[in-house]
Every structure is written in structure tokens, then in C-alpha cells.
Amino acid sequence: MGVIGEAWSWLATGSHWSGGDGVWHRLGQHLYLTLVCLVISCAIALPVAVALGHIGKGGALAVNISNAGRAVPTFAVLVLLLLSPLGTHGDWPTVIALVLFAVPPLLTNAYVGMREADREVVEAARGMGMTGGQLIARVELPLAFPLIMTGVRSAAVQVVATATLAALPGGGGLGRIITAGFRTTDTAQVVAGAVLVAALALLIEGLFIGLQWLLDPMRRRGGRTAVAGRRPPADQAPKAPAVPDPAG
């Protein structure tokens, strides 16, 4: 396949990596946008989800937000924000769109994680006289951690993908290499850019899987205490997709 070879030689050409349109600069923009938006979305979504999960209210909200996030096209939101009065304010339309699409997975997963924290353990902790704050910090959050991190990982992947699309209305990031390739009908450049974007997305996904494993409080706890083996599997990674009631 000729195009694959051409894409490879595009990537192997040093001049494509330097300068304002170069890969390094675009990668830097992409990572910066991803990090900033991920931090903003976590700061918005996680406290809300943890609070709602703790008091056990707002489940419908968590589900509906994630359904709405799926139905609304990212591309449409990016363009709508660009044409809105915000459009003249540099990166703001992109940042807002990225945050909007990162919030649903964060909110839903963290909420479900808090709700699925083993009720018996929570009741026991309450019976021991733990206050609400202690309950959240010492019991619910550690138990919800795997799902919270799953949410953060989905959000990160979502942000990387949305940041790529942001190149269509003229935002920065690796997507610009693809769109520039389309503009000049340079298929080799399009494919090279796509390879870079896909690699970045997979790398981010892998990075967060690693982080999830490294940071899991129950994993460390399990290493130290003897009761680890008897622990109910409530802290185990998310179950199969939520399957509605099988009939019969």
C-alpha cells in the first residue's frame, strides 16, 4: 500500500516535526488542552458526583446527563460555540466543549461507584460512629475508586478525541495535521496525522489504566492486612455493562 509508505516517510521527515505547524508544537497544544480541560472537568464533576452519591440522590440526573452527552454531536457543539459570541475569545470555545463532553463519564461513573460501595460496609462504618465526612473519605471513596478512575480514563480519552475534532473549526492540536492534509489533499499527511492521534489516544488510555492500578487504595490495603482474602468483591472493577432486567 503506497500511502502507508508515504505516511511513514512523512513521519520520518524531520522538518514536519519542528516549527509552528510541526508535530511537537501540535502535540504540546493537544496535551496542554487535554490536561487543563481534564482538571477543570474533574474539579466540576467529581465533588458533585461524590456528594450526590453519598446522599443517594440524583441518580436520574447522572444517567440522563450521560445519555444526553451521547446524543449531542461533539462536532455540532464545537461549531455552535465557534459561531456564538464566545467564538472570538481564542481557545475558550474549545475548552468549554471539551469540558462539556468530559463531565458526563466522570459524573456517571463516580456516582455509580459511590452508590455501589458495599452497603454493609458503609452501614458498619456508620455504626462505628463515623461522621459523614469520615464515611466519604475512609470508606466510600476508597471503595468507589476503581469506578471513579474508569470515569477519569473515559473522560481523558473523550477529551483527546474532542480536542482532535476541535481542529475542524480551527483549534490547535494534532487534529490540525489531519485537517491541513485534507485541505491540501495530501493523503500521506492525513494518514500520518491520524496515526499520531490514534497513538496518543491509546497511550493516554494505557497511562490511566496504569495509574488506576498504581493508585488503587484497596490494592495497597490488600497487601498489608490479613483479611484481604475475605474481603467481599465490592471493590472489584466495574461489572459487566448495566444490563436491564432480563425477563423471566
Add this chain to the structure above:
Amino acid sequence: MAGQSCLISNDWICGEYVRTRSQELTDATVQHVWITLASVAIGLVVALPLALLARRWRVVAGPVLGLTTVLYTVPSLAMFSLLLPFFGVSAAVVITGLVLYSLTILVRNILAGLASVPEEAREAARGMGYGPVRLLFGVELPLALPALMAGLRITTVSTVSLTTVGAIIGYGGLGNLIYEGMQSYFKAQVLTASVLCVALAIVADLLLLGVQRLLTPWARSGGAKARKKARKDGKRARTKARTA
């Protein structure tokens, strides 16, 4: 403002736009619908055997689930770009990309649905002389329908939304109008196409919900009551079978 055309003042909401460009809007919607339909249909046809293979051989399950997850991680713009050399500029690029995305959820949900089939139902069917094919289509798949339909609804809604990105090669349905509107700063066109796109997703979701209710009449009254009744009916049928 009075009397001035909303097309000239570039308003967000413009009845005149909808009236004068109704043909363009219809064409884009039709393209959107057929790209979505083709993608979801092909996705279903591919996902079913994959799920069956993954269920039959555990060795296959890992790679199938892993690969579909990896595919899901690839951003849509990159996915379409990577498929471009294989298909050239055609609807096949968009449809193939969307099919690959749909596999993740469809395969998982079909597997979960099949796993939820009670072993007794399988045993009963085998006892009645059902072969593997009849068992699958007559007993297992109908019982797996709720999970399958849930997956189908999620897939369809996200496919409607992702189709817009196909605009990069001119096969994005309503996305094409959003793309053109973006280039010419045509607010009414962008908003109308976006709203139509969301409406399309909602209509598709409701239609599938209706199909699901038609196909699974036993689950219609929903909840524990229906299940209890089904169990009771089952028990009655079983005792009847024993006495007969």
C-alpha cells in the same frame, strides 16, 4: 430588524432558511439516516458471530473484547482518516468506521445478554429436542433481547452523533451542513442541522424502544410483578407438564 430577512441578518433561528433550503435539509437528513442504518445493521451482523465465537472459545473472547476496546479509543477523525487509503473518498469510509465503533458495545451487550439466559431454559429446550441453531434463535436470542436492544439503542444514538464527523470527506449527512455553515459563518444552517441531528437521535432511540417492547411482550408490564407472574406461570406449566 422588522421586515429584514433573517438570512441577511444571520440569525440563529430562521424560518426562511428552513423554507428555502428544505430540499437541502431533506437530502442531508436522508443521507444521515442511511449512513446510520447501514452502519448499525452491518455492525449487528458482524457483532453477532463475534459474540458467539467469544462465547464458544474463551481464547477468542480476550482478543475480541480487547481489540474492540482499542478501536473505541481511536478518535473519530483519526479513524476516518486511517480508513481513507483503503476506500478512497466514499461513504464506505464513514460506514466502516462507524461499524468498528458499534462493535464494542454490541459484542459486549450480546455476550451479557446470552450470559443472562437461565440454564433451565436451555436445558428445557434441549430436552424438547432443540438443536443448537434452533436453541440459539428460538430461546437464547429472544431471552438476550433486552440486553441486545439496550446495546443497540446506545450504539444507534452514538452513531447518529458520530456520523456528523463524516463531513470531513463530504459524507456526514447533516454534518455536511454544519461543516458548510462553519465555513460561511451561517448560524441558521448550523443550528438547524444540529437540532435535526439531536432530534434524529431521539427519534431513533424511541423507535428502538418501541421495537423492544413489541419484541419482548413478556417484559412489558416490567418490574418484579411480571417476573413473579412469569415464575408462577412457569411453575404452573412445569407441574402441568409433570402431571400430563
